[in-house]
Amino acid sequence: MNWVLELLRRLRFRFQRSRFDQDLAEEMRLHQDLRAQELQGDGVAASEARLAARRKFGNEARIGEDSREAWSWIFLDRLQQDLRYGLRALASNPGFTITAVLSLALGIGANTAIFSIINAMMLRTLPVEDPQALVQLKMGGGGDDELNTPLWEQLRDHQQSFSGTLAYASERLSLGTPSDGRFAQGLWVSGDFFRVLGVPAMQGRAFTTDDDRWGGGTQGPVAVVSYRFARSHFAEGQQVVGQTIQLNRKPFVIVGVTPPWFTGLDLEQSYDVAIPIGCQPVFRAGATTEDEIHHWWLRIIGRVPAGRTLKEADERLQAITPDILKATTPPEQSARDQAEYRKAAFELRPAGLGFSATRTQYRTALYVLMGTVGLVLLIACANIANLLLARAAARQRELSVRIAIGASRLRIIRQLMTESLLLALMGAGGGFLFSLWGSRALIRMLSTSARVVDLDTSPDLRLLAFTIAVAGLTAVIFGLAPAIRGTRLGVHTALKEQDRGTLRGTQRMALGKALVAGQVALSLVLLAGAGMFVVSLRNLLNVDAGFDRNNVLLVGLNLQEAVPQARRAALYQEVLQRLESTPGVASVASSLFQPIGSSGWAQGVEPEGFTPKSRRDSLLFLNRVSPGFFRTFGTALLAGREFNERDTLTAPLGLIINETSARQFFGTTNAVGRTIRMNKPGSRTEKDSYEVVGVVKDTKYNRMDEAPRRIGYLALWQDPEPGTSIRLAIRSGSSIETLVPAVRAAILGVQRDAALEFSSFEARVNDSLLQPRLVAVLSSIFGALALLLAVVGLYGVTAYSVARRRGEIGIRIALGAQRGSVVWLVLRDVGALLLAGLLAGTLISLGAGKLVGTLLYGLKPGDPLVLSSAAILLCTVTALAAYVPARRAARIDPMTALREE
Known part of the structure; x- marks a missing residue:
């Protein structure tokens, strides 16, 4: 009885929706008539049309905004139908769905993982107050990124360009007994450091200008520690403020703890302990600021006031620059060097992104890897597009029936694109999860034995938006062309059983072959790039460095x-x-x-x-x-x-x-x-x-x-x-x-x-080769993946072509064609695809090689030997992949093939 009631309820719903659609169409017609009469200035006709609408639908006639809301409701309802139908269609073919989703998850995940590193190092701003207002002061004309203490004091005391200035420098400090090998990442900071950044103390207080007096403030040597350091070095519930810690064998009293979200201004190196710059004499008895004139070690940052532009701040800074340089000129320099020093100028650089040695070192490498994984994703999209073309051929009867009973071409394209979007979103979901692991793996690869990169790659809205955008773009790339091609049907041919001889089938094969040629071209680019990076790494490993790196222990000794x-x-x-x-x-x-x-x-x-x-x-x-x-x-x-x-x-x-x-x-x-x-x-x-x-x-x-x-x-x-x-x-x-x-x-x-640090000279040399090794390894992996995808794509198109030409091949064999000639018939078409792809790939490789020239050592971009080796490898592997369906074609039974026709 329940199922009968449910059936009646659904029929009633469909009837009501049908009536609603009819009423809505009539309302829209009346609304259009009304608008046309108003535009023509026929007030009487407009009044009659408005009256007719109220007679038929009442005073609450749904015209204007109400009709648009109704159309929105219908759009959402139909979208819901498309989604349900698309999910059923994908579930009915699990092999295709799993293959496509895994391919997309790998491609999108690799892109998202690389982007998460780029986002953390190059796009994400510091978690401080108004980071966009922070600028770094440095010597112009490619000068020093870091300045000395006299310059800092002159800028701090005489500048009028900024609402506040700060200075800082990083240094490793020993904890406890120096010989036990425990170190903390120290931060020398100015008294206004935390105030200018807008970072409050979670416990205790931050530094003041009194703490930054030369030799120590009124409370003596004090320190502010990070939240992570406080948790790892003190017991749970223990009062941290007021505790004394030994830094380089000198006692410092902790006066504050910073919040967990602040880890310093160096992105990949979180700070543990901050101490005032003025405490230098605590470590070096008798040190003066004049002694620091040759010690270029401080980064100086200013905050541009609200309402003042960067250009205005720079103009004010340049006005006081001559006096600052005159006051800080090294007295022991020659007259020529002093005159050259006084001609220098400061320049302002945005500092809202923080500082990162990894960003400077790996910027080009990350962009190259981002382009590499982008090409891999394009190759994967080409494969999925070929799968969708084949799937559209298998669904020809279904699409034909829908067209024959009145479905518009746009309606079917929308349904097919909905399925493509579902594939892309499922692939993006898997890729996003993969990227969480992949980004951490990349961070470990960027770390060395001497320096562990501590980069925050946690997901944020920008990373999520990137993943969704890539998913949408891939859906268009691999879904639109097959959807348009699959719906190009004529009513008189829509219900035919086969389309092997039709123009549409030929066009589908042409599109599939074009996609495979593109895969071959992109695969050659990736293989050639991987080859150049591998050869470059080999050159670096074999270079005569002038020393023997094996069995040498390095010891850092600090008294x-x-x-x-x-x-x-x-x-x-x-x-x-x-x-x-x-x-x-x-x-x-x-x-x-x-x-x-x-x-x-x-x-x-x-x-x-x-x-x-x-x-x-x-x-x-x-x-x-x-x-x-x-x-x-x-x-x-x-x-x-x-x-x-x-x-x-x-x-x-x-x-x-x-x-x-x-x-x-x-x-x-x-x-x-x-x-x-x-x-x-x-x-x-x-x-x-x-x-x-x-x-x-x-x-x-x-x-x-x-x-x-x-x-x-x-x-x-x-x-x-x-x-x-x-x-x-x-x-x-x-x-x-x-x-x-x-x-x-x-x-x-x-x-x-004595404080001791041990390392291996071999590890030191290997760490210096981290960037070329990282690029060589990852590009090789992505090149192999691209080759695999190209092989799969070529095999699929060749097998599909053989299946379509089964009758033709059977006739050829029946007329006396030898197996070798049949194999050559198939491989000849494959050879044309390979030749077109290799020519395009060679041109792209020569152009792209100029972009990666700075990452190469001992060879030029577009090296002929590397490029030809990649082409030979690609031809060999793809020829073997095409030989399998070609050999199967040569074994076709002519009688069986003719019966199928």
Whole structure:
């Protein structure tokens, strides 16, 4: 009985809706008549039409806005019908649906994962008050991104361009006992740092200008910690404010805790502890602001006031720039250098996105990867479009019946596009979930052994909008052409059983072949790109860097001001002696900088008999090294000698240069014994003369992909002012992991308060190759995926073509055609597709290669060998894929094929 009532209810609903549609159509007709008469100025006719509408439908006649609301209701109702029908249609063919959704989920997920990194680094603003008003002050003309303390103080005290200014710098600080290896990510900040950013303290208070006095404020050295640091270093419920922590063996009192949403201004490196800039003398007794004139380390940020433009702020800043530069001119510079310094100018850069070394380093690589996954998605869309064309052929009778009984072509296109949109949305849902894992995987790939990238890639509205937009775009790309092609039916041919000989079937095949040719072209682009990145990485791995990276343990040693300057050189020598006697140590050395790192020191020099064309021609990249440095790193000595224990403060100053310096400074003459002059430390007029005592092989200084540089090495024991930190390199005859405990014990046996950091030189070199390795690996994966999709697409079109030509092939075989000729008949068509795709792909690859030239090393974009290898690989694999249906075509039974016809 219930089902009878339900049937009656549905029939009543359909009847009411039919009556409603009729009434609505009549109302719209009357409304149009009324509007036409009003426009013609026939007031009497308009009144009669309005009266007729009220007689038929009453005073509440639904004309005007009411009719539009009714049409909206009908549109939503029909959309609901389309969605229900589309879901049923997709559910009836699960194999097609699963294949399409998985392909889209992979393509959309890869695009969303890459975009989530781009969004986090390049689009998402800082979680502070009005981040768009923040600007960074830096030296113009490609100058320094960071400024020194005197410049900061002058800008802070004299600027009138901003409503507030701040300065900050990052530094690792040891916690507790330095030797236990616990460190915190420290932040030197100005007193107004948190106020200018609009970041309140969640507990306690933020810094004030009193805290930032030179040497410490009235409450002494104070610190503000992050929410994450407070949770990880203090017990649950413990009062954090008022606690004392040891930073570089100095006590600091915690006065506040910042909210969990604020992690600092460096995107991939959350801060742990913030301390005032004025507390520098706490770590370096006797330090003054004048000592900081050569220490360029602070980022300076200003907030543009409301109602003032960036141009107005810049004009006010430029007005006071000459006085600021005059007050901060280094006194030891030459008159020419001082005049050049005073000509400099500040420029303002938007700072609302925060700062990111990863963004600077990987910007081009991320855009390349975004383009790569975009091409993969296009190839996947082409595959799905081919599947939809085949599906439209299978649904021909259904579509024919609908057209024959009066369905409009637009109505059927809308239904087919609804199905495509459902596929895209399901693929986008799966892709969005995949991107959550993929973005975290990418973050892990961007991290190195020395620096863990802590980037917030949590979903936001922009990421969700991107995913929905990609889903909609893909639905149009893969769905519109098959929908239009599938509905191009004539009434007189609509109900035919087959369309193999019709023009429509030929057009469908032409479209499918065009899509496959496009897949081949895009696949060649991706394979060629992957090949170039792989070859570039191979070149970097095989480049002669001038040193042996294997079995070298690197140790960072920091004395934390525990040792007076006069005793540091002797202590370092004692550490080296203790390490040399440690079992398992083959050789040991120390230096100011370690090879392949961001630190460096460049200085203008005056080689004997050399006249530079510009100041850059006289730059020499320097390092201070101990005896045994070149032996430990495996750098060959080409002429002269290495440093030894006699190269002390009382001995003549010696210098070792690399072969590039010897060739550019002294030509073909012997460089050993020649003289190079350079400024004394802290003096602008006095110079020291260094005798070249040796020439060594060229090595890399900062990066593995850099061109040969002029490098000079000074004797470490001739440094008049040894610093508190030094870098040790220890070569082991076996595994370096087993050497760490013995090395730690040997160093702490000499200086128990030393802070130590251990790393592998091989890992350091590998970390420097992270970007080319990341691009090579991911582009190879996406290239292989593109090749797989192209193979599937080509196989599908070839198999469909063979099925359509089954009768023709049967007749050919019946007339005596050999199997080889049938196979060639099929492969000939495939060859035409491949040729068209390869030509288009080659042209695209040559054009796109110029965009990735900066990511390549040791080869040019569009390298012929790489491009031809990719083309051969693509032809081989796709030919094998096409051979399977071609071979099946050659085995067709003629009688069976003719019966089917």
